Amino acid sequence: MTDQDRKVLLKGFRDGIPIAMCYFAVSFSMGIVARKAGLVPATGFLSSLLTRASAGEFGAYTLFADKASYLAVVIMCVVVNLRYLLMSATITQKLPLETGVFTKILVGCCMTDEVYGITIAYPGYLNPKYTYGAMTVAGIMWAAGTASGIAAGNSLPDNVVSALGVALYGMFISIVVQAARKHWKLTVAVIVACLLSWACSVCPGIRDIDSGTRTMVLTVAVSLTFAWILPASVETDDSKVTGEHD
């Protein structure tokens, strides 16, 4: 590993810390559900380490508890995680063309909402070490949170849980704002998306649709609309990408 790689890996570790904090809080509460599904701390740790998906695992543990068929688990995992298809598709554009299959598989497996968020924010082409660094910290804490939740059987004090839970949003805000202040079109799109998202959460009928599906439909609809009416100046982005890489 070169010095540069080591630096990038460390930066990944550091940026992974806020993610790890949120993961611990979220997966701790998920441990309570996992416990009902018959998982013990060791199997919970293993399961969370291998899967790393909040909504997906939550749905899966509910199905385990109902003794559902394996096919039902497969269908649920595909539907709930469909947004990862979009995320990975955009990541293909962040990787140099000569990237090997093994690296692609590893990077793909690191795609959780949050690690994806910081990966896409990485300047220029991605050095996969950054994503690995973040995923290592975040993944271990995600698994540790589930195991602790199962072991404890009840949650942390309420004020600690809500304080930790908001760390996730703080991270999202940071990623979005840092990009938005450089691209005014993105700022407009973000504001419109937030207003629509709020409207969908109060509109009768629409608000009953699960939040994963709402997020996906809104993301596609808003992104398509803005790509059409306000195409981002991606040409300059691309020259920056190549410039940095060369």
Next chain:
Amino acid sequence: MTEKNIFIYIAVTALTTNLVRVLPLLVLKKRITNRFVRSFFHYIPYITLSVMTFPAIMETTSPAVGLATLAIGVACAWKGMGMLAVSLICCVCVFLSQLL
């Protein structure tokens, strides 16, 4: 439920989820040059994160605390603070609001 079942369940969940993540990386091999598609991909990540944050952040405690936390977080990020700093500040805001 037997232990064997649980392990198959875990394997099915992990394999399916990771397959969804890896598939586009293995299938999409070309650089996308179409301006519309590139713009679409450019918007996706930020729009997803925005939609996941708002209005969900208002449900963590009360809408007022959520909005205040959001405003403080946006202001700090706009001033150029890093991710960890913004996250911690948001946590502190929510924690302090519960002591009031």
